[in-house]
Amino acid sequence: MTAQMISAFLASCKADGSLRSVNPYFQNGIYIDYKGERLINLSSNDYLNLGHDLAIRQEFLKILSDSHALFSSTSSRLLTGTFNEHALFEEKAGKLFHKSCLMFNSGFDANCGILQALGGKETLFLADKLIHASMIDGIKASGAKFMRFSHNDIEHLESLLIKYKEKFKEIIVITEAVFSMDGDCAPLNELVLLKEKYPLIKLYVDEAHSFGVYGKNGLGLCYKLGLLDKVDYILCTLGKAAGSCGAFFLCDAMTKEYLINTVRTFIFTTALPPVNALHASFMLDKLNKAESKRQNLENAAKQVRNCLKDIGFKVLSSSQIIPIVVNTNEAAIKGAEFFKEKGFFVLPIRHPTVPPGQARLRLSLNAAVNEADVQRLCEVIKKFKNFLEKNI
Known part of the structure; x- marks a missing residue:
């Protein structure tokens, strides 16, 4: 690829809203720091919160010290x-x-x-x-x-x-x-x-x-x-x-x-x-030993899927990965900002990760979210439905 070809490619990505970048974030348990705010992270694959569990990390370090x-x-x-x-x-x-x-x-x-x-x-x-x-x-x-x-x-x-x-x-x-x-x-x-x-x-x-x-x-x-x-x-x-x-x-x-x-x-x-x-x-x-975590995750996912169904979203999911398909890159980008403003870190998924016209917000649930978090998320989803109808 010549420099001119690369430049044209990047310009095209910027124009259609598909340009992506990598950014460092500070994460603590289910939370992530974003622009000075602490948000619940719904874009991680740490489904059982084992990767960010401080007690588990300290336990392993003790084992490591003897190995x-x-x-x-x-x-x-x-x-x-x-x-x-x-x-x-x-x-x-x-x-x-x-x-x-x-x-x-x-x-x-x-x-x-x-x-x-x-x-x-x-x-x-x-x-x-x-x-x-x-x-x-x-x-x-x-x-x-x-x-x-x-x-x-x-x-x-x-x-x-x-x-x-x-x-x-x-x-x-x-x-x-x-x-x-x-x-x-x-x-x-x-x-x-x-x-x-x-x-x-x-x-x-x-x-x-x-x-x-x-x-x-x-x-x-x-x-x-x-x-x-x-x-x-x-x-x-x-x-x-x-x-x-x-x-x-x-x-x-x-x-x-x-x-x-x-x-x-x-x-x-x-x-x-x-x-x-x-x-x-x-x-x-x-x-x-994580059976209770798996049960918590299953219960939270079921509640969120039911919420989406009740307010008229098409529900593709039967798991802890729950997409909200909004079709256009613009809607996905605006939707991600909407959720961040409401306290949830949600990232837009766009082409080429998904086919053109199937851009989405991908909710990746975590076993550590509590009942209050799930209820608040459902309220935000309902508000997002109204936001879509009025602004996209």
């Missing part, structure tokens, strides 16, 4: 970058899920690298229309045939399976358990039934926004629905509800060995520091 965990791995996993802490985390997570586990630096690295490695000329990827960019990048890099099915549309998916099942040796169906922008859940039971009907199918589920939130122990939606032994590949991230960093992939032992030898984002990068792997193991125990 030998280093603050840098200084190497890739295949050289000298695998430490006892990585192995212990993989063993611990693997036992919880009864699968083999492989740790990655991030969910993006995992999805992108794994799908690139799993694809080939004899593989067909069938992906939900709304899967994350990391999966799309991995699929494209694989060189495999790639088609999308309409969002959560089992009939459309099956029509593609019928059309292509004789042309490929393997079909990998890809979905998110909870979709990051709409906040709805994949029809995992129906997908498993299709998998049983068509033996060449393998099922790949990204639990980024459901791990920690669903299931008795926070092990995700596949676990909650009793489908762990039916789903071939599961990706969980540690930087959201688990309040840590990194990601891990669950599969069979042979596939794990194959991935260790083929995934470029695993082979050609410095590993997560051992201290992060130790912290991830520590946070797995905290997820196991």
Whole structure:
């Protein structure tokens, strides 16, 4: 890209209200400081407030003081970058899920690298229309045939399976358990039934926004629905509800060995520091003990979704991620400022994160919000409805 091309691109983004920037914020629990005001943060993925829990942080620091965990791995996993802490985390997570586990630096690295490695000329990827960019990048890099099915549309998916099942040796169906922008859940039971009907199918589920939130122990939606032994590949991230960093992939032992030898984002990068792997193991125990937090989050999300429905908004969500679709970038930007003025830090989501014309405010709820906070949020949403009708 020439300087002139870059300048033109930035000017275009400014003109249509899609220019984005990064800004540092001071965060304390569920609060965030914004222009001298303390606002309730509804734009974080710390769904259980574990990442910002001071008591949990202090508890881990005591454990860390007695450990030998280093603050840098200084190497890739295949050289000298695998430490006892990585192995212990993989063993611990693997036992919880009864699968083999492989740790990655991030969910993006995992999805992108794994799908690139799993694809080939004899593989067909069938992906939900709304899967994350990391999966799309991995699929494209694989060189495999790639088609999308309409969002959560089992009939459309099956029509593609019928059309292509004789042309490929393997079909990998890809979905998110909870979709990051709409906040709805994949029809995992129906997908498993299709998998049983068509033996060449393998099922790949990204639990980024459901791990920690669903299931008795926070092990995700596949676990909650009793489908762990039916789903071939599961990706969980540690930087959201688990309040840590990194990601891990669950599969069979042979596939794990194959991935260790083929995934470029695993082979050609410095590993997560051992201290992060130790912290991830520590946070797995905290997820196991967070049942009351999960219940609080579920109750708050249900109340907010009902509020939106009652005042006439279309409710896409069935989870703690609750979008308010306002269509235009202008409306999303003005809406974000409206919520900030009322005490809630809400950010606008615009193209290319969502399709053109589907700009939105994405409410990302937190288990630490209390009943009074939720009631106040619902009142602000009602006022926002009137603001939209009068000003947009």
